[in-house]
Amino acid sequence: MEIRTIGYARTQWQRRQDAPHQPRAAPEVVGEILIEPAYREALADLESFQRIWVIFLFHQSTGFAARVKPPRGGPKRGVLATRAPNRPSQIGLSCVEVNAVNIEAGIVRAAGLDLLDGTPILDLKPYLPEADSFPQAGHGWLDSFRDAGIEPRLKKPYRPPSSG
Amino acid sequence: MEIRTIGYARTQWQRRQDAPHQPRAAPEVVGEILIEPAYREALADLESFQRIWVIFLFHQSTGFAARVKPPRGGPKRGVLATRAPNRPSQIGLSCVEVNAVNIEAGIVRAAGLDLLDGTPILDLKPYLPEADSFPQAGHGWLDSFRDAGIEPRLKKPYRPPSSG
Numbered sequence: 632m633e634i635r636t637i638g639y640a641r642t643q644w645q646r647r648q649d650a651p652h653q654p655r656a657a658p659e660v661v662g663e664i665l666i667e668p669a670y671r672e673a674l675a676d677l678e679s680f681q682r683i684w685v686i687f688l689f690h691q692s693t694g695f696a697a698r699v700k701p702p703r704g705g706p707k708r709g710v711l712a713t714r715a716p717n718r719p720s721q722i723g724l725s726c727v728e729v730n731a732v733n734i735e736a737g738i739v740r741a742a743g744l745d746l747l748d749g750t751p752i753l754d755l756k757p758y759l760p761e762a763d764s765f766p767q768a769g770h771g772w773l774d775s776f777r778d779a780g781i782e783p784r785l786k787k788p789y790r791p792p793s794s795g
Numbered sequence: 796m797e798i799r800t801i802g803y804a805r806t807q808w809q810r811r812q813d814a815p816h817q818p819r820a821a822p823e824v825v826g827e828i829l830i831e832p833a834y835r836e837a838l839a840d841l842e843s844f845q846r847i848w849v850i851f852l853f854h855q856s857t858g859f860a861a862r863v864k865p866p867r868g869g870p871k872r873g874v875l876a877t878r879a880p881n882r883p884s885q886i887g888l889s890c891v892e893v894n895a896v897n898i899e900a901g902i903v904r905a906a907g908l909d910l911l912d913g914t915p916i917l918d919l920k921p922y923l924p925e926a927d928s929f930p931q932a933g934h935g936w937l938d939s940f941r942d943a944g945i946e947p948r949l950k951k952p953y954r955p956p957s958s959g
Binding site: 632633634635636637669670672673674675676679680681682684686688692694695697698702708710711712714718719720722724725726732734739751753755756757758759760761763764765766767768770771772773777792 | 800840859878883910915920929932
Protein backbone atom coordinates (compact mmCIF):
# COMPACT_ATOMS: atom_id res chain seq x y z
CA MET A 632 0.00 0.00 0.00
CA GLU A 633 1.64 3.22 -1.18
CA ILE A 634 0.51 5.87 1.30
CA ARG A 635 2.91 8.67 2.15
CA THR A 636 2.78 11.75 4.32
CA ILE A 637 3.47 14.52 1.81
CA GLY A 638 3.40 17.34 4.36
CA TYR A 639 1.82 18.82 7.48
CA ALA A 640 -0.83 21.39 8.35
CA ARG A 641 0.13 24.55 10.19
CA THR A 642 -2.99 25.96 11.82
CA GLN A 643 -4.19 27.68 14.95
CA TRP A 644 -5.98 24.63 16.33
CA GLN A 645 -3.98 22.74 18.97
CA ARG A 646 -6.62 20.60 20.65
CA ARG A 647 -9.23 18.21 19.20
CA GLN A 648 -12.08 20.13 20.78
CA ASP A 649 -10.90 23.37 19.19
CA ALA A 650 -10.84 22.26 15.56
CA PRO A 651 -13.94 23.18 13.54
CA HIS A 652 -16.05 20.18 12.51
CA GLN A 653 -16.00 21.20 8.85
CA PRO A 654 -14.29 24.02 6.89
CA ARG A 655 -17.58 25.96 6.75
CA ALA A 656 -17.46 26.33 10.53
CA ALA A 657 -14.37 28.51 10.12
CA PRO A 658 -14.30 29.56 6.47
CA GLU A 659 -12.37 32.76 7.14
CA VAL A 660 -9.44 31.24 9.03
CA VAL A 661 -6.34 30.88 6.89
CA GLY A 662 -3.85 28.08 7.47
CA GLU A 663 -0.92 26.59 5.64
CA ILE A 664 0.02 23.20 4.31
CA LEU A 665 3.76 22.61 4.24
CA ILE A 666 4.77 20.14 1.55
CA GLU A 667 7.95 18.07 1.80
CA PRO A 668 10.68 18.88 -0.76
CA ALA A 669 10.22 15.57 -2.62
CA TYR A 670 6.64 16.48 -3.58
CA ARG A 671 6.88 20.21 -4.29
CA GLU A 672 7.22 19.91 -8.06
CA ALA A 673 3.90 18.04 -8.04
CA LEU A 674 2.23 21.28 -6.82
CA ALA A 675 2.58 22.84 -10.30
CA ASP A 676 -0.76 24.14 -11.68
CA LEU A 677 -2.54 23.64 -8.35
CA GLU A 678 -2.95 27.39 -7.86
CA SER A 679 -5.23 27.56 -10.91
CA PHE A 680 -7.99 25.92 -8.83
CA GLN A 681 -10.25 27.89 -6.51
CA ARG A 682 -10.75 24.90 -4.26
CA ILE A 683 -8.87 21.74 -3.45
CA TRP A 684 -9.43 18.57 -1.48
CA VAL A 685 -7.17 17.93 1.46
CA ILE A 686 -6.86 14.26 2.39
CA PHE A 687 -5.30 13.86 5.79
CA LEU A 688 -4.78 11.57 8.77
CA PHE A 689 -6.88 11.97 11.89
CA HIS A 690 -3.66 11.54 13.89
CA GLN A 691 -5.35 12.17 17.25
CA SER A 692 -8.15 9.70 16.62
CA THR A 693 -8.54 7.31 19.52
CA GLY A 694 -9.18 4.28 17.30
CA PHE A 695 -11.98 2.54 15.46
CA ALA A 696 -15.52 2.50 16.84
CA ALA A 697 -18.29 0.92 14.75
CA ARG A 698 -20.87 3.39 16.08
CA VAL A 699 -20.34 6.91 17.36
CA LYS A 700 -22.39 9.59 19.09
CA PRO A 701 -22.82 12.54 16.72
CA PRO A 702 -22.21 16.09 18.01
CA ARG A 703 -25.80 17.07 17.17
CA GLY A 704 -27.19 14.40 19.51
CA GLY A 705 -29.59 11.54 18.80
CA PRO A 706 -28.72 7.84 18.71
CA LYS A 707 -25.31 6.44 17.85
CA ARG A 708 -24.70 6.14 14.11
CA GLY A 709 -22.55 3.81 12.05
CA VAL A 710 -19.20 5.60 11.85
CA LEU A 711 -19.12 5.24 8.05
CA ALA A 712 -22.37 7.27 8.00
CA THR A 713 -20.57 10.13 9.79
CA ARG A 714 -17.44 12.18 9.18
CA ALA A 715 -16.13 11.40 12.69
CA PRO A 716 -12.44 10.54 13.22
CA ASN A 717 -12.93 7.08 14.76
CA ARG A 718 -12.98 5.33 11.38
CA PRO A 719 -11.38 2.04 10.33
CA SER A 720 -8.98 4.05 8.15
CA GLN A 721 -8.36 7.31 9.93
CA ILE A 722 -8.58 9.37 6.77
CA GLY A 723 -10.16 12.82 6.75
CA LEU A 724 -11.45 14.83 3.79
CA SER A 725 -11.83 18.62 3.67
CA CYS A 726 -12.56 21.01 0.84
CA VAL A 727 -10.65 24.27 1.28
CA GLU A 728 -10.19 27.46 -0.70
CA VAL A 729 -6.78 28.03 -2.26
CA ASN A 730 -5.27 31.43 -1.47
CA ALA A 731 -1.74 30.92 -2.80
CA VAL A 732 0.69 28.16 -3.72
CA ASN A 733 4.44 28.68 -3.37
CA ILE A 734 5.96 25.72 -5.20
CA GLU A 735 9.60 26.43 -4.27
CA ALA A 736 8.83 26.84 -0.55
CA GLY A 737 6.24 24.05 -0.60
CA ILE A 738 3.53 26.18 1.00
CA VAL A 739 -0.17 26.08 0.19
CA ARG A 740 -2.13 28.86 1.88
CA ALA A 741 -5.78 27.92 2.26
CA ALA A 742 -8.91 29.38 3.81
CA GLY A 743 -11.19 27.11 5.82
CA LEU A 744 -8.38 24.72 6.77
CA ASP A 745 -10.15 22.94 9.64
CA LEU A 746 -7.24 20.73 10.70
CA LEU A 747 -5.27 20.44 13.91
CA ASP A 748 -1.79 21.92 13.84
CA GLY A 749 0.63 19.20 12.77
CA THR A 750 -1.94 17.06 10.96
CA PRO A 751 -0.19 14.74 8.45
CA ILE A 752 -1.32 15.41 4.87
CA LEU A 753 -1.64 12.39 2.56
CA ASP A 754 -2.86 13.98 -0.67
CA LEU A 755 -4.11 17.16 -2.32
CA LYS A 756 -6.49 17.01 -5.28
CA PRO A 757 -8.21 19.67 -7.38
CA TYR A 758 -11.87 20.21 -6.57
CA LEU A 759 -13.84 19.58 -9.77
CA PRO A 760 -17.47 20.74 -9.60
CA GLU A 761 -18.32 18.41 -12.48
CA ALA A 762 -17.28 15.38 -10.43
CA ASP A 763 -17.72 16.67 -6.89
CA SER A 764 -20.63 19.09 -6.67
CA PHE A 765 -24.10 17.69 -5.99
CA PRO A 766 -26.04 20.47 -4.24
CA GLN A 767 -29.31 18.50 -4.25
CA ALA A 768 -27.95 15.29 -2.72
CA GLY A 769 -29.46 15.84 0.73
CA HIS A 770 -27.81 15.18 4.10
CA GLY A 771 -29.27 11.76 4.95
CA TRP A 772 -30.06 11.21 8.63
CA LEU A 773 -28.70 14.70 9.36
CA ASP A 774 -31.59 16.38 7.50
CA SER A 775 -34.04 16.16 10.38
CA PHE A 776 -31.47 17.74 12.74
CA ARG A 777 -30.67 20.46 10.22
CA ASP A 778 -34.36 21.13 9.59
CA ALA A 779 -34.87 21.50 13.36
CA GLY A 780 -31.99 24.01 13.53
CA ILE A 781 -29.90 21.77 15.80
CA GLU A 782 -26.22 22.68 15.60
CA PRO A 783 -23.30 20.46 16.67
CA ARG A 784 -22.64 20.74 20.41
CA LEU A 785 -18.94 21.41 20.95
CA LYS A 786 -16.82 21.51 24.09
CA LYS A 787 -15.98 25.21 24.49
CA PRO A 788 -13.96 25.51 21.33
CA TYR A 789 -11.29 28.16 20.91
CA ARG A 790 -11.98 30.33 17.85
CA PRO A 791 -9.10 32.63 16.98
CA PRO A 792 -9.81 35.95 15.29
CA SER A 793 -9.69 35.75 11.51
CA SER A 794 -6.24 36.25 10.05
CA GLY A 795 -5.06 36.91 6.54
CA MET B 796 -0.60 5.28 10.47
CA GLU B 797 -3.96 3.53 10.80
CA ILE B 798 -5.06 2.77 7.23
CA ARG B 799 -7.05 -0.40 6.59
CA THR B 800 -8.63 -2.01 3.58
CA ILE B 801 -12.28 -2.26 4.64
CA GLY B 802 -13.46 -4.00 1.47
CA TYR B 803 -13.21 -4.34 -2.30
CA ALA B 804 -15.03 -3.06 -5.37
CA ARG B 805 -16.86 -5.50 -7.64
CA THR B 806 -17.31 -3.84 -11.01
CA GLN B 807 -17.26 -4.59 -14.73
CA TRP B 808 -13.95 -2.83 -15.37
CA GLN B 809 -10.98 -5.19 -15.55
CA ARG B 810 -8.32 -3.04 -17.21
CA ARG B 811 -7.01 0.44 -16.38
CA GLN B 812 -7.92 1.79 -19.82
CA ASP B 813 -11.52 0.59 -19.42
CA ALA B 814 -12.36 2.36 -16.17
CA PRO B 815 -14.22 5.66 -16.56
CA HIS B 816 -12.16 8.68 -15.55
CA GLN B 817 -14.86 9.94 -13.20
CA PRO B 818 -18.24 8.56 -12.07
CA ARG B 819 -20.04 10.97 -14.41
CA ALA B 820 -18.47 9.18 -17.37
CA ALA B 821 -20.52 6.10 -16.46
CA PRO B 822 -23.26 7.31 -14.11
CA GLU B 823 -25.67 4.52 -15.05
CA VAL B 824 -23.38 1.58 -14.35
CA VAL B 825 -24.09 -0.10 -11.03
CA GLY B 826 -21.33 -1.77 -9.05
CA GLU B 827 -20.89 -3.18 -5.57
CA ILE B 828 -18.61 -2.55 -2.66
CA LEU B 829 -18.08 -5.62 -0.50
CA ILE B 830 -17.26 -4.72 3.09
CA GLU B 831 -15.30 -7.05 5.35
CA PRO B 832 -17.23 -8.54 8.30
CA ALA B 833 -15.29 -6.50 10.90
CA TYR B 834 -16.62 -3.22 9.46
CA ARG B 835 -20.20 -4.09 8.52
CA GLU B 836 -21.80 -2.70 11.67
CA ALA B 837 -20.21 0.66 10.79
CA LEU B 838 -22.45 0.76 7.67
CA ALA B 839 -25.52 1.53 9.82
CA ASP B 840 -27.38 4.67 8.65
CA LEU B 841 -25.32 4.93 5.46
CA GLU B 842 -28.33 4.11 3.28
CA SER B 843 -30.02 7.34 4.40
CA PHE B 844 -27.62 9.26 2.14
CA GLN B 845 -28.21 9.74 -1.56
CA ARG B 846 -24.50 10.00 -2.24
CA ILE B 847 -21.32 8.83 -0.58
CA TRP B 848 -17.60 9.30 -1.01
CA VAL B 849 -15.57 6.24 -1.83
CA ILE B 850 -11.91 6.54 -0.83
CA PHE B 851 -9.85 3.84 -2.46
CA LEU B 852 -6.37 2.72 -3.47
CA PHE B 853 -5.20 3.10 -7.05
CA HIS B 854 -3.80 -0.42 -6.76
CA GLN B 855 -2.69 -0.56 -10.41
CA SER B 856 -0.89 2.78 -10.26
CA THR B 857 2.61 2.50 -11.67
CA GLY B 858 4.14 4.76 -9.02
CA PHE B 859 4.69 8.41 -8.26
CA ALA B 860 5.36 10.91 -11.07
CA ALA B 861 5.66 14.62 -10.17
CA ARG B 862 4.14 15.67 -13.53
CA VAL B 863 1.73 13.75 -15.72
CA LYS B 864 0.24 14.11 -19.20
CA PRO B 865 -3.52 14.73 -18.85
CA PRO B 866 -5.95 12.74 -21.04
CA ARG B 867 -7.28 15.97 -22.61
CA GLY B 868 -3.82 16.88 -23.92
CA GLY B 869 -1.71 20.00 -23.37
CA PRO B 870 1.48 20.21 -21.30
CA LYS B 871 2.31 17.99 -18.36
CA ARG B 872 0.70 19.12 -15.09
CA GLY B 873 1.75 18.73 -11.50
CA VAL B 874 0.14 15.45 -10.43
CA LEU B 875 -1.44 17.08 -7.36
CA ALA B 876 -3.27 19.40 -9.79
CA THR B 877 -4.85 16.34 -11.47
CA ARG B 878 -6.87 13.35 -10.33
CA ALA B 879 -4.44 10.93 -12.00
CA PRO B 880 -3.38 7.72 -10.19
CA ASN B 881 0.39 8.38 -10.14
CA ARG B 882 0.22 10.31 -6.88
CA PRO B 883 2.57 10.21 -3.87
CA SER B 884 -0.22 8.55 -1.88
CA GLN B 885 -2.14 6.42 -4.32
CA ILE B 886 -5.50 7.41 -2.91
CA GLY B 887 -8.53 7.92 -5.13
CA LEU B 888 -11.77 9.77 -4.39
CA SER B 889 -15.13 9.19 -6.11
CA CYS B 890 -18.62 10.40 -5.34
CA VAL B 891 -21.20 7.71 -6.12
CA GLU B 892 -24.94 7.34 -5.76
CA VAL B 893 -26.17 4.89 -3.12
CA ASN B 894 -28.71 2.37 -4.41
CA ALA B 895 -28.87 0.02 -1.44
CA VAL B 896 -26.90 -0.99 1.65
CA ASN B 897 -27.11 -4.53 3.02
CA ILE B 898 -25.45 -4.33 6.41
CA GLU B 899 -25.54 -8.06 7.20
CA ALA B 900 -24.07 -9.07 3.84
CA GLY B 901 -21.71 -6.08 3.78
CA ILE B 902 -22.80 -4.96 0.32
CA VAL B 903 -23.16 -1.37 -0.86
CA ARG B 904 -24.76 -1.12 -4.31
CA ALA B 905 -23.81 2.13 -5.99
CA ALA B 906 -24.34 3.83 -9.35
CA GLY B 907 -21.41 5.52 -11.04
CA LEU B 908 -18.82 3.31 -9.34
CA ASP B 909 -15.88 4.08 -11.64
CA LEU B 910 -13.40 1.68 -10.04
CA LEU B 911 -11.53 -1.32 -11.38
CA ASP B 912 -12.80 -4.69 -10.22
CA GLY B 913 -10.93 -5.64 -7.05
CA THR B 914 -10.01 -2.10 -6.04
CA PRO B 915 -9.23 -1.95 -2.30
CA ILE B 916 -11.61 0.37 -0.43
CA LEU B 917 -10.14 2.41 2.45
CA ASP B 918 -13.14 4.43 3.60
CA LEU B 919 -16.73 5.41 2.87
CA LYS B 920 -18.10 8.77 3.99
CA PRO B 921 -21.47 10.46 3.61
CA TYR B 922 -21.59 13.16 0.93
CA LEU B 923 -22.66 16.38 2.65
CA PRO B 924 -23.63 19.17 0.22
CA GLU B 925 -23.05 21.73 2.97
CA ALA B 926 -19.39 20.73 3.23
CA ASP B 927 -18.75 19.27 -0.22
CA SER B 928 -20.80 21.08 -2.86
CA PHE B 929 -19.28 24.16 -4.51
CA PRO B 930 -20.86 24.39 -7.96
CA GLN B 931 -19.20 27.74 -8.75
CA ALA B 932 -15.63 26.73 -7.87
CA GLY B 933 -14.40 26.44 -11.46
CA HIS B 934 -12.15 23.75 -12.92
CA GLY B 935 -8.77 25.54 -12.84
CA TRP B 936 -6.48 24.79 -15.79
CA LEU B 937 -9.14 22.40 -17.13
CA ASP B 938 -11.54 25.27 -17.87
CA SER B 939 -9.96 26.24 -21.19
CA PHE B 940 -10.13 22.60 -22.35
CA ARG B 941 -13.71 22.29 -21.20
CA ASP B 942 -14.66 25.58 -22.86
CA ALA B 943 -13.12 24.32 -26.11
CA GLY B 944 -15.18 21.12 -25.87
CA ILE B 945 -12.08 18.90 -25.61
CA GLU B 946 -12.93 15.56 -24.02
CA PRO B 947 -10.43 13.16 -22.42
CA ARG B 948 -8.80 10.93 -25.03
CA LEU B 949 -9.08 7.32 -23.91
CA LYS B 950 -7.56 4.12 -25.26
CA LYS B 951 -10.55 2.25 -26.72
CA PRO B 952 -12.34 1.78 -23.45
CA TYR B 953 -14.82 -1.05 -22.94
CA ARG B 954 -18.23 0.29 -21.91
CA PRO B 955 -20.64 -2.44 -20.82
CA PRO B 956 -24.36 -1.95 -21.32
CA SER B 957 -26.08 -0.37 -18.35
CA SER B 958 -27.19 -2.84 -15.72
CA GLY B 959 -29.45 -2.49 -12.76
